[in-house]
Amino acid sequence: MVGSACSAGTPYTFTVTLDLTQAQLLARQPWRLPSGYWPQLSEATADLSAPVLAVCADALAHNAHDLLRRANGTRIRVASKSVRVRGLLDAVLALPGYGGVLAYTVPEALWLSETIEDVVVGYPTADRPAIAALARDERAASRVTLMIDSTDQLDLIDSILPATNRAQIRVCLDFDASWRTRALGQIGALRSPIHEPAQLRALAEQVLRRPGFALVGIMSYEAQIAGVGDRPIGKPAQGALMRLVQARSAAELAERRASAVSLVREIANLEFVNGGGTGSIERTAAESTITEVAAGSGLLGPHLFDNYGAFTPAPAAAFALDVVRRPNARTATVHGGGWIASGTAGKDRLPQVAWPLKLDYAPREGAGEVQTPLIGDAARTLTVGDRVWLRHTKSGEPMEHATEIAVVSLGARGYELMPTYRGEGKCFL
Secondary structure: OOOOOOOOOOOOOOOOOOOOOOHHHHHOOHHHOHHHHHHHHHHHOOOOOOOEEEEEHHHHHHHHHHHHHHHOOOEEEEEHHHOOOHHHHHHHHOOOOEEEEEEOOHHHHHHHOOOOOOEEEOOOOOOHHHHHHHHOOHHHHHHEEEEEOOHHHHHHHHHHOOHHHOOOEEEEEEOOOOEEEOOOEEEOOOOOOOOOHHHHHHHHHHHHHOOOEEEEEEEEOOHHHHOOOOOOOOOHHHHHHHHHHHHHHHHHHHHHHHHHHHHHHOOOOOOEEEEOOHHHHHHHHOOOOOOEEEEOHHHHOOHHHHHOOOOOOOOOEEEEEEEEEEEEOOEEEEEOOOOOOOOOOOHHHOOEEEEOOOOEEOOOOOOOOOEEEEEOHHHHOOOOOOEEEEEOOOOOHHHHHOOEEEEEEOOOOEEEEEEOOHHHOOOOO
């Protein structure tokens, strides 16, 4: 069933393929007319039990090609945490301009490396069994790169299997991309402790002196630019401040990152320098030191990106819930709804009601675990059995609630079912 949560039954036989190069997909832009788009999704998936997690192939194709336009020739590595469907990963990676995956755990990377030759784990790991499995598998070790920001992580790997008894481990250095100011403190994610170019050079020297490791790349993710909207809806003053902060942060980072990469390239032959995310692609790709950018969420267009000024991804992924009761004339209650996004708790972490328009959460209940009362003008006209479409704040997290997605081609007015990670029996984090 589409939407059946967290099933760990027999893995699916994976047969569905998706071609994002089709001219007819790129020609259509049905989401620009919401009054047609959402009812068409409802019609196409009417025979599926809710919750229905759908991906519009037309919108996905548009987003994938728009990311390429924004990258302007710089390779895009796909962030798998924002997709979590192998069929979608394969479809995007088949497009010229995309290459490699940025995975989020080592077990996931090992699994993906069975068919994908270039997988970088975007975060350090302390998963001993997974490290051991990687270290004992020459083929996987040649395809998977681990992230480090300290020699402590190298020590952990050596404690599991010494260099003489394992495959060579490919490593990438994580360089802190946050902006540090006296007035505001640290702006950006609390990630790597390696902030200064000299620190990165020193860590690179440590890696090069250690047998059993190969230094192949550098990564730095500017969360304060890529992950924060610069034009939040209804908050012009906040947007103006954010644009100022991002401009100054980007200028500081470009200079510091270039210096850091230059110092490391003096002693190491790097395969890649990765930076950025969906929200910063143009800015990051413009840096001459960057060889690839990372992106994933921009493929599916969650509502987080409604708050960005430079681009507007199509709402490719959404989920539909059934109206099951009417507590009063002003309220319609749907079954489910509480798919809350990670991050700092707030209203922006809630799914956004996309269709019908003029629906909102009951202020004393919000999005519920099993049922969600919705209020507003449209609630008066909804009846039991009607469907309401919602967009998640993020793009990969909804996939953890479903074993399948319905890939809908609106031109063909049909769908194909495609397993999520959960549908293939995988739960990585």
